[in-house]
Amino acid sequence: MAAEKSTLRVFLNGIVEENPILVLMIGLCPTLAVSSNANDALGMGAAASFVLVASNLLVSLLRKHTPASIRIPIFIVIIAGFVTLIDLLMHAYQPGLYKNLGVFVPLIVVNCIILGRAEAFAYTNGLLRSAADGLGMGLGFTLVIVILGAFREILGNGTLTLFNTELFNLGAGFTPALVFIMPPGGFLAIGFLMALKQKFWKKS
Amino acid sequence: MITNDMNVFMILVSSLLVNNILLIRFLALCSFFGLSNKVETSMSMGMAVIFVMVNASAVTWLLYHWLLVPLHQEYLRTIVFILVIAALVQFEEMYIRKNFKDLYVSLGIYLPLITTNCAVLAIAILNIDYQLSFIKSIVYTIGVSVGYTLAIVLFATVRDRVFLAPVPRAFQGYPIAFITASLMSLAFMGFAHLFGL
Numbered sequence: 001m002a003a004e005k006s007t008l009r010v011f012l013n014g015i016v017e018e019n020p021i022l023v024l025m026i027g028l029c030p031t032l033a034v035s036s037n038a039n040d041a042l043g044m045g046a047a048a049s050f051v052l053v054a055s056n057l058l059v060s061l062l063r064k065h066t067p068a069s070i071r072i073p074i075f076i077v078i079i080a081g082f083v084t085l086i087d088l089l090m091h092a093y094q095p096g097l098y099k100n101l102g103v104f105v106p107l108i109v110v111n112c113i114i115l116g117r118a119e120a121f122a123y124t125n126g127l128l129r130s131a132a133d134g135l136g137m138g139l140g141f142t143l144v145i146v147i148l149g150a151f152r153e154i155l156g157n158g159t160l161t162l163f164n165t166e167l168f169n170l171g172a173g174f175t176p177a178l179v180f181i182m183p184p185g186g187f188l189a190i191g192f193l194m195a196l197k198q199k200f201w202k203k204s
Numbered sequence: 205m206i207t208n209d210m211n212v213f214m215i216l217v218s219s220l221l222v223n224n225i226l227l228i229r230f231l232a233l234c235s236f237f238g239l240s241n242k243v244e245t246s247m248s249m250g251m252a253v254i255f256v257m258v259n260a261s262a263v264t265w266l267l268y269h270w271l272l273v274p275l276h277q278e279y280l281r282t283i284v285f286i287l288v289i290a291a292l293v294q295f296e297e298m299y300i301r302k303n304f305k306d307l308y309v310s311l312g313i314y315l316p317l318i319t320t321n322c323a324v325l326a327i328a329i330l331n332i333d334y335q336l337s338f339i340k341s342i343v344y345t346i347g348v349s350v351g352y353t354l355a356i357v358l359f360a361t362v363r364d365r366v367f368l369a370p371v372p373r374a375f376q377g378y379p380i381a382f383i384t385a386s387l388m389s390l391a392f393m394g395f396a397h398l399f400g401l
Binding site: 026032033076077081084087106111112183184185187188190191192194195 | 227228229230231232233234237279280281282283286287290321322325326329330333373374375376377378379380381382383385386387389390393
């Protein structure tokens with residue numbers, strides 16, 4: 001079934017049809033925890049996407065040499081290696097972001113999306129297709145988390161920041177609903193996002 | 205934030221209520237939504253989490269301070285911790301199945317699930333990040349895991365009632381569960397600044 005899809009379809013699959021957060025309901029912890037502003041959400045999405053593409057590539061490259069019985073520990077070591085890499089890089093070049101994301105940077109290693117794609121896709125598919133799948137899933141994850149982050153930041157703080165620059169500020173006339181940047185707002189925002197999805201998104 | 209200067213009681217209150225792992229810190233949410241359909245299931249999961257988390261914290265703390273720090277290999281902790289936790293859970297499952305039949309029946313199927321529970325790795329890492337002593341990291345872990353059990357059992361009882369309520373179609377299933385969690389989280393926000401935490 002998967003072999004018949006074109007590479008483009010594989011790429012789009014992660015963004016729409018099998019969006020990891022909205023459809024598969026995985027990777028919830030970082031989604032809620034770092035989406036209190038759009039900037040952190042984008043950083044988290046980028047870091048997770050990088051690990052996803054890199055681990056998909058390596059798993060796909062090594063798939064003929066990976067014995068089936070010990071594949072899961074091997075996947076975990078590959079993923080943990082890339083997570084350590086991004087952890088050190090972010091600590092060195094984006095210290096502010098690193099501080100905001102906190103424990104959720106090393107926790108990318110237990111993000112079910114990444115292990116799930118290694119097991120379900122990269123282990124049985126070629127290099128190019130695995131990279132496309134990783135990129136699609138990563139973008140699907142990033143898209144949802146940034147939308148959530150932007151929504152919460154605008155309502156809860158009256159601002160929108162991306163790439164460390166403030167895009168706009170609603171100013172003093174706007175009274176922000178603080179609850180949206182606090183933990184209850186995270187649950188509330190994703191609850192409404194999912195309700196919207198159930199309302200307007202027909203299941204195929 | 206937890207620091208090593210805080211006394212044991214403050215660490216417990218902070219980890220159990222003020223910074224509840226599920227409702228305030230957003231960790232272990234997959235099991236929070238996946239396993240809270242029945243009160244008994246959530247209770248068993250809570251017990252399994254307490255058991256594994258305390259063991260895993262003790263082992264990873266000792267490994268970090270007695271092996272990685274003397275060898276100056278601190279950057280390897282993510283890889284080492286995840287492998288050690290996975291192996292530990294496998295080993296404990298086998299040991300319990302062989303020696304404690306009753307316990308295995310009640311915890312059994314939940315033990316392997318915990319390997320993928322991000323909270324276990326998170327607490328192992330936080331123990332290091334907060335620079336806690338061995339005893340205090342165990343106390344912190346107990347507080348966190350009991351807080352997990354408290355929140356998931358409360359959530360399961362609320363979901364039992366929501367199940368019978370007429371919910372708008374768009375909100376059926378997960379959306380209403382998230383709204384419920386949001387309200388519970390709001391209630392737990394009430395603990396903020398308790399004893400100045």
